Amino acid sequence: MPDSTTDTAQDTPDTAPDFAGSGGGETIAPRPYILGDAPGPLSRDELVALDAWWRAANYLSVGQIYLMANPLLGEPLLPEHIKPRLLGHFGTVPGLNLVWTHANRAIRARDLNAVYVAGPGHGGPGPNACAWLEGTYSELYSHIPRDAEGMRTLFHQFSFPGGVPSHCAPETPGSFHEGGELGYSLLHAFGAALDHPDLTVFCVVGDGEAETGPLAGSWHAAKFLEPARDGAVLPVLALNQYKIANPTLFARIPDEELLTLLRGYGYEPFLVAGDDPATVHQEMAATLDTCLDRIAAIQRAARAEHRAERPVWPMIVLRTPKGWTCPPVVDGEPVEGTFRAHQVPLPAARTDPAHLATLEAWLKSYQPGELFTDDGAPAPELLELVPAGDRRMSANPIANGGLLVRELRLPEWQNYGVPVTAHGATRHEATRVLGAWLRDVTAANPDDFLVLAPDELVSNRLQDVLEVTGRNWQLEIGPFDVDLDRSGRVIEVLSEHMCQGLLEGYLLTGRHGVFTCYEAFIHIVDAMFNQHAKWLDAASAVPWRRPIASLNYLLSSHVWRQDHNGFTHQDPGFLDVVLNKSPEIVRVYLPPDANTLLSVYDHCLRSRHYANVVVAGKQPGADWLPIPEAAAHCARGLGIWEWAGNNDDPSTTPDVVLACAGDVPTLETLAAAAILRDRLPALRIRVVNVVDLMRLLPDSEHPHGLPDPDFDTLFTRDRPVVFAFHGYPWLVHRLTYRRTNHAGLHVRGYKEKGTTTTPFDMVMLNDLDRYHLVIDVIDRVPGLREQAAGLRQEMQDARWTARRYTREHGEDIPEVANWVWPEAAIPRPGR
């Protein structure tokens, strides 16, 4: 093959054929492929071989976009061979294939353990093509063998009903990064490299993607890479200069300005630029060698020589034409090297004979006859370029993290629980109690468990974790800095995007972690969450993908305790975002106290393939349940707190149900129950606490859903239910609207009413306070409004008294601030 390439190139005419397009202007096919010579580390044989792989991958990419038959062009190309809807994207593909091609050379030469992240949007055809060439596609999808029929199927399924999407996705062998929403490639790459000391991540970043905020911030992720313990990321900024319809910012500033920016981010950037394949191959090979040598030297210095200075990691800027090798002109408009190459360079290939002829010439310009055998398999020369077994990036098990994920060593959470001799008699900071357990989880799993926080670890009261580790810090350490550590297991950076993205990358490649964040600001990563949830959902349907560890959130500094920060910090709406995603994937927990938080979190860290959202308080709060009760309550997910109500006999229907979910709503509900039991002892009250929010859904809608008869038993079929809820109230309605007693359900929750205030004033503002809950009960239980008019007025007065006290003293009225569940003091009803 090597020699013939040159021969063939010399045989073909030097000018491209022109076609008269229907659009009026001419359409020019790419020049048949001529591989020149250029100086560099590649021998002619190597150069020719690498180029052949690249051509093959490009051919297979064009085929995926256009063809549903005639994959090898065994017969003249006809309209019926072309898909009726052309939905792929070619622009970024040649760059992706070039990087893959050269990465494979390095993998073979250096026996690298490498994975590949395709950041640019819609680059799917490239990695699909390379995975097929490497054989992985056929191993994972037996109906797509490495032959002509397999090639046809590979083409046909691409962006076709029931097939694979136009970007990298869970279906893509070797991918652990979805190519839909842009901005997260580097974060996933760095997340993968953490704690994988021998891993090299080739991460292609699109220059469009590079304009996004998350990507702009994530260059700094290299500052968290510990060269002795972590692997390496080699970013390749694919500067093909165009987005959908515009040039990119980075393409229209001088090269030196761009390189200065990247140096400022802490990298040593190398520029590879050109549009002559031979020259670019040689430069890319040389540059890749240099970069990988640099990485090896950094790692050697850190590992063998124990040198601790912060490395300057290499990276590559690859400036090549958008749609490189596609038709240079279509309908009189320049295409190759312009934004018009972004998607489908020949949009009318099925209907316009000129486009069709150009497509055929374009495909033939890659000289498929040299690249594939007659029966459609890759030529033997190509197969020699494939790394062995798992060294193939398309087959690396790290990209299928579920294959590698281990069970965490979890200390018995019960040993960390707080003793509760009487319900509510003591107080603890729930997240602080959890912190002690997380500390020991961190210590027990030193290689595959991370805690991430946007500078909120201590604020969220998880500081005990810092007793066994520090915060990952590779930069200078100042005289007053504390708890910074080159090998720290906590990553703190004031970027929710970076926390989320690094953790996603870490989980997707087989490890575990927790992301703790202020509740309101987790909305910053709504979109990232959505994409990860979609990945989990879609991956579940891919047979060869294994479940990965769950994405565990611990949201604290929550909506009800933002007296500190006010309105901007009040937003419990992440739950609404989460619940829009597939019920197979999402779980939401609102543990009311320390012991239930421990129990819930133990469950979360054992789970797989979910997004677990746990909202918990960091302020001192009542300890409601002893450890065994907490375990039982969390196992049920919701249940009656018999001790809190007075309706001992479960066969008796209560007069009213007081339901609650969340720590503050639970406190107020219990306080309301105490008032009601004290003042209206004949009223039969049931208190139901909800930990697992998904229990409210019907079992037809969610695996955790409570069957209707059980729901009816708990919440009654017809009695008033006053539900004090942590979040926006309509979320409870959304979950319960199909339930028998939905009409009886009255929900109190947060509405947008924040102001600078105290904790109790905050709940009063939202009518979620104990006094108003009592009023709600009085207003809803038949006959009570008349019977308990005096109590109702007392409750109104108590609210105004509390508010006036707050306004005057700046803190809550002592009878509220110091209130304790009066367990022994409340009469049980005499029935």
Add this chain to the structure above:
Amino acid sequence: MPDSTTDTAQDTPDTAPDFAGSGGGETIAPRPYILGDAPGPLSRDELVALDAWWRAANYLSVGQIYLMANPLLGEPLLPEHIKPRLLGHFGTVPGLNLVWTHANRAIRARDLNAVYVAGPGHGGPGPNACAWLEGTYSELYSHIPRDAEGMRTLFHQFSFPGGVPSHCAPETPGSFHEGGELGYSLLHAFGAALDHPDLTVFCVVGDGEAETGPLAGSWHAAKFLEPARDGAVLPVLALNQYKIANPTLFARIPDEELLTLLRGYGYEPFLVAGDDPATVHQEMAATLDTCLDRIAAIQRAARAEHRAERPVWPMIVLRTPKGWTCPPVVDGEPVEGTFRAHQVPLPAARTDPAHLATLEAWLKSYQPGELFTDDGAPAPELLELVPAGDRRMSANPIANGGLLVRELRLPEWQNYGVPVTAHGATRHEATRVLGAWLRDVTAANPDDFLVLAPDELVSNRLQDVLEVTGRNWQLEIGPFDVDLDRSGRVIEVLSEHMCQGLLEGYLLTGRHGVFTCYEAFIHIVDAMFNQHAKWLDAASAVPWRRPIASLNYLLSSHVWRQDHNGFTHQDPGFLDVVLNKSPEIVRVYLPPDANTLLSVYDHCLRSRHYANVVVAGKQPGADWLPIPEAAAHCARGLGIWEWAGNNDDPSTTPDVVLACAGDVPTLETLAAAAILRDRLPALRIRVVNVVDLMRLLPDSEHPHGLPDPDFDTLFTRDRPVVFAFHGYPWLVHRLTYRRTNHAGLHVRGYKEKGTTTTPFDMVMLNDLDRYHLVIDVIDRVPGLREQAAGLRQEMQDARWTARRYTREHGEDIPEVANWVWPEAAIPRPGR
């Protein structure tokens, strides 16, 4: 005053008093204030005067955090003078005050028209203090005069129930940037500068904030500033080195690396560093002069000399200690210049006598006796430093954009509507039709209207706008770039954050705009939307704030037409996020066709102080309503389409209501109605289309809410309602759960089920297709299941036929793809 400062300083002892703290270690008060000398542009008098302002602002800031009485320390400081809950933040304040102090000098010297953006979190005390010194606070809040009682009130209200929050907020004079969530300061600053040619925005960026993705990307916003037409932003990176509990990344890389990064971002950075006030004052004054000279030269070159090269804008890196001037040591721990100064340096001032004594010494170290008259007014020397009238940054009307906002000149939308001779007989791309109108809106409002898009303007079919303007582009223009223009009125950058942030800044300072985005990816700015909605809500309650122009979204490339891109691009959940915000602020519209889109958008651009979310299709879709009908329908917000149903007599209750919201659901509903009318002519069908989603809410919940009796009339009290909805189905339930007929409501919408498919297959996957809607009707109208069993089976078969066709041909079955509303062909019922 000038001389006495030096005298006093020399009189005070050089060593700070020590106090034995309860925490065991010693607590050291700041050294009494000694202003040294340093070389620089400031005369001694100027230096002393500026420093006095700075000290006064710092004194007033500490006072806000701690004191609720004894503001001038007229008597010894006692525990009862201290707030019971200390909730402010001091760390960032001295830096903010320093910038304000020096900005004022420049404003007076150069007669600058300037505003101030405080990026660092929780810096509220600083701008409050400066506004009070400038008199603005007292002008806007008559109960807070510039005297001792006013000072006491200023202190008392800060972070106190019913008072003002701890960060800049709508209540803060001169602020148009909320200080809650971090990351958007630069974007707001640049948004303000656009189209304000004589404006200078001093934008302080926290080094914590600088770690966020949005901020990291937004340095590039300078690349969209046209120096002839736009004002200037002077970023000041406040490098106080610490966040809540950690050093910042930027503080722990070498200065030269940081400056390289900022140069790479395109700036000329100047470093001002130190902890000696005199030196820093001199350096800051000199540097500010240099920067403002640079800006003036850039603007002169662009305006007077018409030079078109891209400017290198100056900026400042200000490296000063966190909590500068606060106690250096508290309880044995270093505080000034460390992360411990972030919040309240003396947390036990009310309970610990050592803390209390240190606080008193700290306050006195600013020498308040020199700064304020005996009755608490700022000393006359300070008043001389206040810029005149509106030149005060605290009083600049640009920061209260509602004062300046003009009505847009809007061409009659009816002139852009498509002719509709028969309902549904023709097709148009709705957003393309809107684009022609937006083109003329753009042309008619060349100074105060912008269109922003993340590289999606053309993709969303608004390219007609480019007929009258280009895309704003200040960089090099390549040979194949099109529609780039130095003075373009369209801003395209592949960053939803930048689009949102620039538009927010533009609106907040009195102008108008539209942000068009793919529906799924608008989630990227969920958090920004939340913060802006909260600003609008809180601003409504501030009497001196005027309503600003609405934030107008145009979301296209929506969930139902993502055959192109698949699962990752399917997410209609932004509506759920939006509806959690205050009903006074949010509006959601789902126009079903081109004419309704025009009508809705005309309404949006006339509205004030809302967030208007409009979701519309870009693919060819049926034109349902002629212009007058579209106007009437949009004015009602929802209504019966009599022509589509067969229940002509509105006094007759139909057998079933087919409701729909959104373009694709409307199409499928109409197609279902056609089938039902054709095949079950005796069935009385009502078709209700919903444009304004808020109409579904009760009028008690939203100003647009439909009163219950009207809702009952439209949707009946007891007949089945099959509702085809654009978004997640439970959103409709959430809006309607209080309605009489809620139990009869059956909603079809999007559930997470995406795959690579065709448009009709997509709606089939979600059971929202015409055939399934017919089945829904058959299953829900009493008796119909038996009576129409044959039709039901036909519908099932039709679905399988359509699906098989899709899988085989890659496009939709022609009978669906080419379906047209058969208006004339359908029998009206003979009743």
